[in-house]
Amino acid sequence: MRVVSGIQPTGNLHLGNYLGAIKQWVAMQDAMPEGDDCLFFLADLHALSQPVIPAELNAHTTEMAATLLACGIDPKRAILFNQARVPAHSALHWILGGTARMGWLGRMTQWKDKAGKKGESQSVGLFTYPVLQAADVLLYQATHVPVGEDQKQHLELARDIAVKFNTDYGDTFTLPEPFISKAAPRIMSLRDASAKMSKSDPSDASRINLVDDDDTIASKIRKAKSDADGLPGEVAGLAERPEARNLVTIYAALAGVTPDAVLAQFAGQGFGAFKPALADLAVATLSPIRQRLTALLDDRAAVSAVLADGAARASVLAAPTLAAAQAAVGL
Ligand code: ADP
Numbered sequence: 001m002r003v004v005s006g007i008q009p010t011g012n013l014h015l016g017n018y019l020g021a022i023k024q025w026v027a028m029q030d031a032m033p034e035g036d037d038c039l040f041f042l043a044d045l046h047a048l049s050q051p052v053i054p055a056e057l058n059a060h061t062t063e064m065a066a067t068l069l070a071c072g073i074d075p076k077r078a079i080l081f082n083q084a085r086v087p088a089h090s091a092l093h094w095i096l097g098g099t100a101r102m103g104w105l106g107r108m109t110q111w112k113d114k115a116g117k118k119g120e121s122q123s124v125g126l127f128t129y130p131v132l133q134a135a136d137v138l139l140y141q142a143t144h145v146p147v148g149e150d151q152k153q154h155l156e157l158a159r160d161i162a163v164k165f166n167t168d169y170g171d172t173f174t175l176p177e178p179f180i181s182k183a184a185p186r187i188m189s190l191r192d193a194s195a196k197m198s199k200s201d202p203s204d205a206s207r208i209n210l211v212d213d214d215d216t217i218a219s220k221i222r223k224a225k226s227d228a229d230g231l232p233g234e235v236a237g238l239a240e241r242p243e244a245r246n247l248v249t250i251y252a253a254l255a256g257v258t259p260d261a262v263l264a265q266f267a268g269q270g271f272g273a274f275k276p277a278l279a280d281l282a283v284a285t286l287s288p289i290r291q292r293l294t295a296l297l298d299d300r301a302a303v304s305a306v307l308a309d310g311a312a313r314a315s316v317l318a319a320p321t322l323a324a325a326q327a328a329v330g331l
């Protein structure tokens with residue numbers, strides 16, 4: 001089994017990123033049988049499909065890597081690297097560009113959503129983004145790729161590219177399967193439960209940042225929107241109470257239990273009792289992460305060394321497949 005997954009380097013990571021993405025990676029790493037490989041990369045090449053501020057891209061890559069390490073990604077058990085330091089991603093991307101069809105890419109809903117009616121003025125990179133994603137996983141003969149709902153179509157495309165390449169030039173690539181892990185929770189804003197918790201929300205009170213100190217975490221939870229009712233015994237009872245449902249979802253995700261298990265514990269209690277319990281749990285989980293993160297951000301050279309080591313190990317795994325693909329097309 002070989003799992004490959006990437007995430008764009010961004011700054012100011014928050015609780016939604018942790019519970020919705022990073023924690024899933026850590027669980028995947030911890031579940032990997034001995035001898036199998038987990039490759040996690042920071043998609044800094046993908047970031048170039050939108051305008052970037054060079055100094056920020058560089059800093060975000062380091063900060064994202066530090067965050068992953070602080071959250072439990074263990075470089076002894078997983079290979080952590082940034083895409084740009086493994087040039088085979090770019091090399092294979094170009095080769096696969098000869099196989100991918102314009103029509104296939106034009107049908108990608110993410111392209112259509114992001115480009116809208118302004119496709120002509122978008123970067124070529126935004127259009128060919130899914131070809132680079134295909135290269136990211138085919139390069140390692142990935143067997144499993146964790147995908148959220150929004151990425152399923154891109155994984156299908158990677159499989160279509162692999163099938164056509166294998167048919168045109170001979171068997172070269174493994175067809176990756178989607179890795180359906182336990183559904184990642186979707187964490188909503190603490191101020192407006194109809195919007196997801198996001199770094200781009202102008203209200204800092206809407207999210208818990210991974211760098212927030214304990215008092216800030218507790219105060220944001222205390223001030224989070226809720227309602228005056230007691231908690232019901234089952235999740236069905238939260239259907240019309242998005243704020244309450246969000247806080248229960250956060251508790252469940254932090255505790256690693258189901259929302260129904262949380263409600264079994266707190267049924268009948270109001271937010272006067274539930275919020276302090278949630279704040280304690282959030283602080284207990286996030287405080288050690290923040291302390292590790294702070295230490296890593298004070299020692300960026302150590303983080304860069306982890307990424308360099310990861311890139312070297314990834315390059316070794318990538319080399320035979322890139323060579324096979326080059327040979328297959330006659331390069
Ligand atoms: P943001 O919305 O803050 O810009 P990104 O789009 O950079 O976050 O997302 C990075 C990763 O974190 C993705 O895998 C995404 O699915 C996950 N993620 C982001 N926000 C949330 C959220 N509110 N709840 C659950 N997962 C989230």
Ligand code: NA
Nearest residue numbers: 010198199200
């Ligand atoms: Na985003």
